[in-house]
Amino acid sequence: MSTDIISTIGGGAGKISRYFSVVSALPAAVFAAYAYLLVQATDWFGPVDWSRIARFELADVAVLGISALVMAMALNPLQYPLIRLLEGYWGTSALAVELAVIRTDYHRRRSRSLFSEGTSAAAKLGNPIRALDTSTADQETLRAAVVFAENRRARSDYPDRHRLLPTRLGNVLRRYEDAISRTYGLDPLTAVPRLAMVAGEKEVAYVENQRIQLELAVRTTLLALLASPLTVLFLSRSQTWMLLAVVPYSVAFLAYRGAVSVAHEYGTSLAVLTDLGRFPLYERLHLPHPRTITDERATNEELARLFRLKRGVSLEYEVPGSHLEINVSEGRGASEQQ
Numbered sequence: 001m002s003t004d005i006i007s008t009i010g011g012g013a014g015k016i017s018r019y020f021s022v023v024s025a026l027p028a029a030v031f032a033a034y035a036y037l038l039v040q041a042t043d044w045f046g047p048v049d050w051s052r053i054a055r056f057e058l059a060d061v062a063v064l065g066i067s068a069l070v071m072a073m074a075l076n077p078l079q080y081p082l083i084r085l086l087e088g089y090w091g092t093s094a095l096a097v098e099l100a101v102i103r104t105d106y107h108r109r110r111s112r113s114l115f116s117e118g119t120s121a122a123a124k125l126g127n128p129i130r131a132l133d134t135s136t137a138d139q140e141t142l143r144a145a146v147v148f149a150e151n152r153r154a155r156s157d158y159p160d161r162h163r164l165l166p167t168r169l170g171n172v173l174r175r176y177e178d179a180i181s182r183t184y185g186l187d188p189l190t191a192v193p194r195l196a197m198v199a200g201e202k203e204v205a206y207v208e209n210q211r212i213q214l215e216l217a218v219r220t221t222l223l224a225l226l227a228s229p230l231t232v233l234f235l236s237r238s239q240t241w242m243l244l245a246v247v248p249y250s251v252a253f254l255a256y257r258g259a260v261s262v263a264h265e266y267g268t269s270l271a272v273l274t275d276l277g278r279f280p281l282y283e284r285l286h287l288p289h290p291r292t293i294t295d296e297r298a299t300n301e302e303l304a305r306l307f308r309l310k311r312g313v314s315l316e317y318e319v320p321g322s323h324l325e326i327n328v329s330e331g332r333g334a335s336e337q338q
Contacts, residue, residue: 023079023215024072029225032068034248037061038234048238075219083218087170088261101164111158118151157260168260169218176267180274184293185300188270190307191281198284199277206325207273210266217259288318 040052075082088103090096124144157168159175180188196204227248235241282289287303290296299315306313 022212023219027219027223028072029068031066034227038063042234044139048241079215082222086218088166100166106166111161114151114155118148121148128322169263172260172263180271185297186303192270195273195277195281198280199273203273203276207269210269214262214266216260217255217262220255221252224248286317
């Protein structure tokens with residue numbers, strides 16, 4: 001479930017400016033400044049001399065600003081494929097498929113191991129609350145309680161095993177995608193852009209804020225990963241200073257872990273948007289309010305097919321004073337007054 005599912009949320013110059021500044025311009029400016037330091041310190045792949053950095057001229061400011069702006073503008077349209085890359089959608093080439101198989105198998109084994117360890121810990125605890133609600137709980141009981149809690153938290157990163165992806169970020173996003181779809185029968189990929197058009201400002205702002213944080217973490221991860229080999233390239237004549245490449249790599253690692261953490265909050269924000277925005281959506285579409293959640297899922301299965309532009313969809317509209325039934329077949333709608 002990529003973050004572009006809400007990319008159609010209302011724009012406006014203020015929102016576009018804020019998004020571009022935070023997600024695109026800021027990481028690009030930091031990356032350009034770091035590359036500038038490498039160029040100045042090595043005088044283009046020469047011996048390292050950090051004193052050259054002090055020779056900062058006004059023209060360098062213009063070069064840095066233009067470079068950062070060009071990079072930000074070039075990377076901004078690539079945000080969607082960059083997120084897909086970190087989610088684990090790597091294409092159908094032989095190498096990509098092999099890597100995806102290896103990583104997916106790793107997550108499958110890890111998920112199975114977490115489930116097994118959590119089950120064993122739960123068996124030792126019996127009733128966790130009663131087992132720990134006493135000052136006489138021994139270390140084995142405490143250890144089992146910690147293992148049980150940590151395994152339950154770690155398992156929240158995963159969807160069902162047959163839906164696993166090669167990366168942690170992809171698995172977290174897919175877990176929320178499946179949970180929302182399973183609860184109401186709505187496909188978030190097609191429903192969320194429509195929900196965002198009718199939901200309240202608070203719900204939309206909540207989703208937008210989490211989306212910006214997630215995309216900022218993703219952009220930081222990728223630029224930091226790019227900075228690591230760039231460091232090795234420029235400092236290759238000094239084996240000691242080549243170790244500096246560990247710094248951007250560490251930043252990339254931390255940013256990616258941060259992206260996984262923010263993905264949980266982003267998924268929660270989409271769930272909240274669906275919880276609170278689906279009935280206004282039904283009203284805007286002139287659909288009758290369901291009496292039970294079972295009826296809602298049944299109706300939403302047809303609605304999801306309609307959102308995906310499928311043929312042969314049949315829905316009953318609720319219009320003041322009358323009922324309309326629409327049958328979408330062969331891509332054309334025919335309405336009949338009842």
